[in-house]
Amino acid sequence: xxxxxxxxxxxxxxxxxxxxxxxxxxxxxxxxxxxxxxxxxxxxxxxxxxxxxxxxxxxxxxxxxxxxxxxxxxxxxxxxxxxxxxxxxxxxxxxxxxxxxxxxxxxxxxxxxxxxxxxxxxxxxxxxxxxxxxxxxxxxxxxxxxxxxxxxxxxxxxxxxxxxxxxxxxxxxxxxxxxxxxxxxxxxxxxxxxxxxxxxxxxxxxxxxxxxxxxxxxxxxxxxxxxxxxxxxxxxxxxxxxxxxxxxxxxxxxxxxxxxxxxxxxxxxxxxxxxxxxxxxxxxxxxxxxxxxxxxxxxxxxxxxxxxxxxxxxxxxxxxxxxxxxxxxxxxxxxxxxxxxxxxxxxxxxxxxxxxxxxxxxxxxxxxxxxxxxxxxxxxxxxxxxxxxxxxxxxxxxxxxxxxxxxxxx
Numbered sequence: 001x002x003x004x005x006x007x008x009x010x011x012x013x014x015x016x017x018x019x020x021x022x023x024x025x026x027x028x029x030x031x032x033x034x035x036x037x038x039x040x041x042x043x044x045x046x047x048x049x050x051x052x053x054x055x056x057x058x059x060x061x062x063x064x065x066x067x068x069x070x071x072x073x074x075x076x077x078x079x080x081x082x083x084x085x086x087x088x089x090x091x092x093x094x095x096x097x098x099x100x101x102x103x104x105x106x107x108x109x110x111x112x113x114x115x116x117x118x119x120x121x122x123x124x125x126x127x128x129x130x131x132x133x134x135x136x137x138x139x140x141x142x143x144x145x146x147x148x149x150x151x152x153x154x155x156x157x158x159x160x161x162x163x164x165x166x167x168x169x170x171x172x173x174x175x176x177x178x179x180x181x182x183x184x185x186x187x188x189x190x191x192x193x194x195x196x197x198x199x200x201x202x203x204x205x206x207x208x209x210x211x212x213x214x215x216x217x218x219x220x221x222x223x224x225x226x227x228x229x230x231x232x233x234x235x236x237x238x239x240x241x242x243x244x245x246x247x248x249x250x251x252x253x254x255x256x257x258x259x260x261x262x263x264x265x266x267x268x269x270x271x272x273x274x275x276x277x278x279x280x281x282x283x284x285x286x287x288x289x290x291x292x293x294x295x296x297x298x299x300x301x302x303x304x305x306x307x308x309x310x311x312x313x314x315x316x317x318x319x320x321x322x323x324x325x326x327x328x329x330x331x332x333x334x335x336x337x338x339x340x341x342x343x344x345x346x347x348x349x350x351x352x353x354x355x356x357x358x359x360x361x362x363x364x365x366x367x368x369x370x371x372x373x374x375x376x377x378x379x380x381x382x383x384x385x386x387x388x389x390x391x392x393x394x395x396x397x398x399x400x401x402x403x404x405x406x407x408x409x410x
Contacts, residue, residue, distance in 0.1 A: 023168035024087050025205070030161040031056040031071035040199050044068055047164075050083045057104045057160075069100040069132055074160035075150065080116075081159070082149040085166055087141045092173065094204065095139075096165040097148055099125055100132040104160075111157035116149040119349045123184065125150070125159070132162065136207075138174055138342070139182035142350050167205050173233045176312045177267055183342035186258040186266070190338050192219040192242030202236040208338060217244045217252075220275040220335065226304040233269055233308060239338040240273040240306050252286075252324040252334040256341065259318045264343055268311045268322075271338040272301035278332070285327040286334035291320055298327050301335055313344070 026045075029036075033046040033056075044067075051073065059070040075081040087093055095117060101110040110127040115135055123135050146166070150159035174183060190197050190208040199205035213219065222241040228234070246252050259266070270288070278284065288296040288309070295314075301307055324334035 024085070024091075024093065024166050025168065026085060026164075026166045027068075028083065028164040029068045029071060030083075030163055031058065031073040032068075036067070038067065042199060042205070044163075047073060047083070050085065050164075051081065053078055053081050054160075059102055059104060065100070065102075065132075068163050069098070069102070072100065072102075072104060072160045072162045074104070074158050075152070076158045078152070080149055080151040082147040083161075083164055084145050084147045085164075086145045087166065087168070089141055089144050092138065092140050092169045092171055092179075093146065094136065094165075094167040094169055094206065095146065095148060096134055096136040096163075096167075096207075097161060098132055098134040098163040098165075099127050099160065100162045101127040101129060101160075103129060109157075111159065112154060113157055113159035114151035114153045116151060117182075118147050118149070120182065120345070122182075124153070134207075136185040137182050138169065138185075139345075139348065140179040142348070165205070169204055170234065173204075174267075176310045177344060180347050182345040182348060183267055184345060186256075186341045186343055188338075188340045190239040190242060191244040191336050192221065193239065194242075197236055197238045201238045204234070206236075208236070208239050211244060213244075216246055216248075216250075218247050219244055222273070222275045224276075224304055228306065231308075232310070233340075235271050235306070235308070235338060240271060241275075241337075243273065243275055243335045243337045245335040246333040249326055249330070249333050251326070252336065254322040254324075254336070254339065255318075256316055256320045256322060257318055258341065259316060259320070259343075261318050263315050263317045266311075266314050266316045267342040267344050268314060269340040270309045270311075270336060271306055272299060272309075272335060273306040273337050274301040274303040274335070277303050282331050283329060284332040284335060285330040286324045287327060289321075289323045289325055290314060290316070299324075301337075306337070 027042050028047050028050060029044040030047045030051075032044075033048045035043065035045045037043050054073040054075040057072050057074060059065070062070045097115060103110075108129060110129050112124060112126045115122040115125050117137060117139070122137055125133060125135065127133055148161075148164050150161055152159055177183060188206060188208050189211045191211040193208065193210040195210060197208040202208065220243045222243075225237065225241065228237045228240065244252070256266075274284065283300070285298045285300045287294055287298055290311075295311060296309060299307060299309070324336060326332075326334055
């Protein structure tokens with residue numbers, strides 16, 4: 001009976017099945033109330049819809065700074081201030097917060113302060129007198145929103161924010177880490193590249209910095225291009241078209257200078273692609289060692305394709321030695337195109353309450369007065385997924401009633 005009823009309903013209902021991505025690609029220009037599109041075709045919005053506290057600052061002299069680095073919002077009367085951003089629960093997101101002090105207060109004293117998402121400690125922001133500082137985290141959102149918070153930790157060193165960027169990632173990306181833990185970026189490099197690679201070359205707007213050429217390294221460029229398979233962590237094609245290799249048949253050593261001297265748990269991705277088609281007498285094969293311990297099978301990078309190796313739960317510090325060692329039968333030195341290194345967090349807390357708000361901008365009345373949390377929700381404007389699901393339910397119920405009524409008459 002159930003099967004017959006299902007068949008009858010399907011024959012009665014010419015439904016269109018729609019898959020809607022609830023992805024987020026949000027760029028907030030903190031301290032600004034204006035929206036604009038930058039040279040990368042990224043749309044920036046002011047932060048007045050995301051925060052109700054703090055003081056907006058606009059720099060008088062832009063110089064060579066990008067537009068978004070000439071504004072900031074500083075919090076001089078709150079111990080903790082948060083931006084709340086709606087994100088579908090269970091999504092993996094990349095969140096990047098940037099800070100450009102620029103001596104906005106004329107004191108020539110760049111502050112240090114705490115950075116959090118929700119109730120989770122992220123990092124200590126140590127700002128610079130004349131250079132922007134950025135912090136990036138990747139994590140799974142537990143509720144229906146995430147929050148980015150700055151906290152006063154030292155007397156009279158007032159926290160501020162220049163930009164906040166939130167990018168949805170595919171669930172398959174960075175999936176070798178327990179979803180109850182966050183990844184804090186320590187380095188993301190495009191070896192051999194001549195310039196920064198990011199959106200639109202990377203649709204997820206990850207920032208790949210050109211490698212610093214080391215003594216004994218030579219930069220290589222691919223003699224071809226290819227479509228990158230949509231696998232694993234989806235590196236942009238551009239970072240797979242350059243590489244570095246030792247000038248001789250020797251080990252390729254990669255220092256982890258972005259880590260602290262204390263031992264921590266890291267997550268590491270390495271990407272390999274051959275830059276030219278090898279002759280029959282040539283062979284490139286190598287293995288990866290961490291502090292002298294072999295952690296991989298022999299690697300032979302393919303031409304017009306790539307290999308990604310992910311290493312989870314490695315303990316490391318700034319003295320850890322990462323080496324690519326040629327195998328005994330290799331005639332060519334090791335090669336690497338790109339690399340990502342993350343610090344793995346402790347287990348996450350659900351964090352700052354991200355309850356539903358109203359259609360108006362409001363500061364929650366039940367939050368301690370020392371903590372500013374802006375809550376925003378578009379009341380009575382459900383997302384498209386909700387509309388489709390609701391309409392589908394209505395149509396199915398109508399179909400059931402129609403079938404039952406039709407049978408009753410017969």
